Amino acid sequence: MKVSFIGAGSWGTALSIVVADNGHEVKIWDINPEHIEAMKTTRRNDKYLGGVVIPDNIEPTSDIEYCLAGADVLVIAVASQAYRSVMESHGAYMDDKTIIVNVAKGIENGSLLRISEVIAEFKPNNPFVCLSGPSHAEEVSHRLPTTLVSASTSKEVAECIQDLFSTDYLRVYTNPDVVGVELGGALKNIIALAAGITDGMGFGDNAKAALMTRGIREITRLGIKLGAKVDTFTGLSGVGDLIVTCTSMHSRNRRCGIMIGEGLSRKEAEEKVGMVVEGIYATKAAYDLSKKLGVEMPIVDELYAVLYEEADAKQAVKNLMLRARKHEMEEVTKETIWE
The missing domain is CATH 1.10.1040.10 (N-(1-d-carboxylethyl)-l-norvaline Dehydrogenase; domain 2)
Structure with a gap:
């Protein structure tokens, strides 16, 4: 599968490594082009995950349109209060068939909307998953045993993301209660x-x-x-x-x-x-x-x-x-x- 990530912080990078470990084609974009360039050059993310090597099948890019083109799955790994800005700026590049995965944990201040509700304002037809659970990026990036939950109103979509992220160190359960x-x-x-x-x-x-x-x-x-x-x-x-x-x-x-x-x-x-x-x-x-x-x-x-x-x-x-x-x-x- 072609999997794209918005946000190359600690959690976005750690999860991109999981997907890469499963042999998928991964692109990762961040708002900071200098950060992306450093990841390209060093094959590391020392700013957020010191000592972790980025696999060869992860492509850091500063071109958001290129990053999102043809993505089967889009993982958005930014702070919860930034989701609306991301959707306003980049929603037009997201294909309606792309599964959108939220990995942030927050509620939008002001509107009091959950992240799924914010995303639905811009992309109401896209399949949606909330990937959550007891997990520190530092431990996942070092491939320590971890469990997560893939939550979606669609059993098929929840199981797709379950398969995408499941490894011998990351176990994913499904849940319909988004x-x-x-x-x-x-x-x-x-x-x-x-x-x-x-x-x-x-x-x-x-x-x-x-x-x-x-x-x-x-x-x-x-x-x-x-x-x-x-x-x-x-x-x-x-x-x-x-x-x-x-x-x-x-x-x-x-x-x-x-x-x-x-x-x-x-x-x-x-x-x-x-x-x-x-x-x-x-x-x-x-x-x-x-x-x-x-x-x-x-x-x-x-x-x-x-x-x-x-x-x-x-x-x-x-x-x-x-x-x-x-x-x-x-x-x-x-x-x-x-x-």
Whole structure:
């Protein structure tokens, strides 16, 4: 198959290596022509993935029209807030039969649209897949065992992408719940950012376990309101992605949170990370969605106050601890708890 990538950052490059390992013809484009030229010359991506060799069947190019011509599959690997710009600038070069694969994890601020909805505004007839799950580019590029989810409303299309990316080090499952997979991937970044803040303040494992458990509860509540399936949030793109992002130093969301917990401002921490911290944008989107839909999300509320209203992080934790007492199971199931 002919597979094209938009975005030669860490994740786009790592996934292009997977496809190349499977023997496919790969082209990769990036908005930075100097970056592409360096990849051509060195056969490496030292800017984002130091020490990783780019296979010979990956062709870096600065010509977007050439990159997209004849593509059977297009993988878009840019920050979530850049998708609209990509579609506005390059959508005309995308064939209507090309399968479009989103690998970003975010919600568009302002419109509050999921990535699939943004893409559908420009290319409503293209087959679409969200490829998500617990995965760090650094580990995938070194061919360490990883699992992902290929989510599409079309079983055939989901299985096509499953086959494209499956290797002896990358196992891909399919899932028809696009809404749930997109939301799980986007919203877990919020909890990872909060987990980093608790780490930075010196709180222990107990606090992180509580945050992760209650965090997936909030994610599930919002997901159900938007039509997602409960089971998706107990799977790879829910609990799985939450675990890896909250516990690993590969996670830029966690690293950013640690610095905020240590006393840096949101902007200072983001600058030190040096790459897009999706959880910052996801927090605002989730906050706005929760208010719009009337969904209770106390962790999101407190993190929003810390990030956007300069609230004190330690006070935010106290606010969560002193909330009105509740039964653990009441919010999501809506079932009768006590007879």
